[in-house]
Amino acid sequence: MGHVAYFDAASTEPLHPQAREALLTAIDAGWADPARLYNQARRAHLLLEQARAEVAEALGARPDEVSFASSGTQAVHLGMLGTLHGRRRAGRHLVTSAVEHSSVLHAAQAHERDGGTAETVGVSLTGRVDLDAFRAAVAREGTALACLQTANHEVGTLQPVAEAAEACRRHGVPLFVDAAQTAGRLPVPAGWSVLAASAHKWGGPAGVGVLAVRKGTRFRSFLPEDERERRRVPGFENVPAVVAAAAALRAVTAEAESERARLSALVDRIRETVPQVVPDVEVIGEPVERAPHIVTFSCLYVDGEALLTELDRAGFAVSSGSSCTASTLRPSHVLEAMGVLTHGNVRVSLPRGASAAEVDRFLAVLPDAVRRIRQDAGVA
Amino acid sequence: MTDVTQPALTIDALGKKCPIPIIMLAEQINYVPLNAVVAVLADDPAAYTDVPAWCRLKSHRHVGSYELPGGGWAIHVRRNY
Numbered sequence: 001m002g003h004v005a006y007f008d009a010a011s012t013e014p015l016h017p018q019a020r021e022a023l024l025t026a027i028d029a030g031w032a033d034p035a036r037l038y039n040q041a042r043r044a045h046l047l048l049e050q051a052r053a054e055v056a057e058a059l060g061a062r063p064d065e066v067s068f069a070s071s072g073t074q075a076v077h078l079g080m081l082g083t084l085h086g087r088r089r090a091g092r093h094l095v096t097s098a099v100e101h102s103s104v105l106h107a108a109q110a111h112e113r114d115g116g117t118a119e120t121v122g123v124s125l126t127g128r129v130d131l132d133a134f135r136a137a138v139a140r141e142g143t144a145l146a147c148l149q150t151a152n153h154e155v156g157t158l159q160p161v162a163e164a165a166e167a168c169r170r171h172g173v174p175l176f177v178d179a180a181q182t183a184g185r186l187p188v189p190a191g192w193s194v195l196a197a198s199a200h201k202w203g204g205p206a207g208v209g210v211l212a213v214r215k216g217t218r219f220r221s222f223l224p225e226d227e228r229e230r231r232r233v234p235g236f237e238n239v240p241a242v243v244a245a246a247a248a249l250r251a252v253t254a255e256a257e258s259e260r261a262r263l264s265a266l267v268d269r270i271r272e273t274v275p276q277v278v279p280d281v282e283v284i285g286e287p288v289e290r291a292p293h294i295v296t297f298s299c300l301y302v303d304g305e306a307l308l309t310e311l312d313r314a315g316f317a318v319s320s321g322s323s324c325t326a327s328t329l330r331p332s333h334v335l336e337a338m339g340v341l342t343h344g345n346v347r348v349s350l351p352r353g354a355s356a357a358e359v360d361r362f363l364a365v366l367p368d369a370v371r372r373i374r375q376d377a378g379v380a
Numbered sequence: 381m382t383d384v385t386q387p388a389l390t391i392d393a394l395g396k397k398c399p400i401p402i403i404m405l406a407e408q409i410n411y412v413p414l415n416a417v418v419a420v421l422a423d424d425p426a427a428y429t430d431v432p433a434w435c436r437l438k439s440h441r442h443v444g445s446y447e448l449p450g451g452g453w454a455i456h457v458r459r460n461y
Contacts, residue, residue, distance in 0.1 A: 280437070282437055300402065300406075300434065300437065301403050302399060303398070329425070331425060335429065339429060339432065340429075341429075341430055341434070342398065342433075343399040343426055344399060377399075377403055379403055
């Protein structure tokens, strides 16, 4: 097997070299308990607070608004349920879009099991939330929280976060923004009250989530009392990983503009070429208002798992929202909500440094891979 | 044009996983007359989204999806060309 092109950045971005360097240094310098009062502890504390300030600046927050969680998923769960808990006197109603990450939808289910109500707002054929319906939902009496992602993780569609935030502000409803797919790639849209992100999506190590809570947002953890991370996240901070996460964010933010333009052009090439070289294919998601690195298409009459296996054999790591490839037997809730084909789906998400040559090679092998699977299935 | 409510052809894709129900539909739709209805019986949740999406892509018409008493749906498609 030759070189493998890694095209699954939306799942996880490879560790940035500067994050690796920072991690190795911080393992030696930042191991002590940052809450203690001796020399090694002060050093760990200093590293942690410096990382916090850097992450806050990159995300447009104040350092005291930022807490570190043990994953992006945990940041989502704590952020949503903590805000709902803090606002339970205002109401128990939760509004989300239908295409939020499963961590958001799972937190919504937990809220419902706890006696709250939840409402999911539908999306267009391109995956963009129905803004009028979203506005109407947050205007409803007793709405405690609304949630909207910056960009969809499966199809790349950008959501109208600033407009949604404006509607939320008008009705005094906090807006939770899942920025996992865009943090470090695009500026964070204005107007969020609570924000979650995940370091391994921007080239930091896994196991670092970011939870930012805007000053003035009512927030109360629903978990047992713990003093760490301004009482928002329990448990001992992973200081070396946080330091590495901040280093990666600094590095990718510095190169974000040029890399964004470069990857976006490669995504455009895929969007244009795939329908020309593969018959019966649907490229899905917003063509322009999209994350710079994600493109998804679905091939009619093709089993998604078979296609991923073929592409893996040809040296491409890609992902799929098809049910046959997912851990559950249900098709992707995102593709379902959009009303697009849920089978034969391929998500290409380009990591930093993805080359035009790799993309061209992908476009060269794809038509044969699809043709072989269709032939095996008896589709001419 | 009369409204054809009775399917001219029923494709039993119960127990078949995606994309087999769509493949069966694509193979057989040309065996019914123009404007006739094909009913696809399927219980893979993907079919519920994928048959209407196929109709949109192939310019046929999704008439409706009706729940079956034993689980799954009868998904009605009108042949347009």
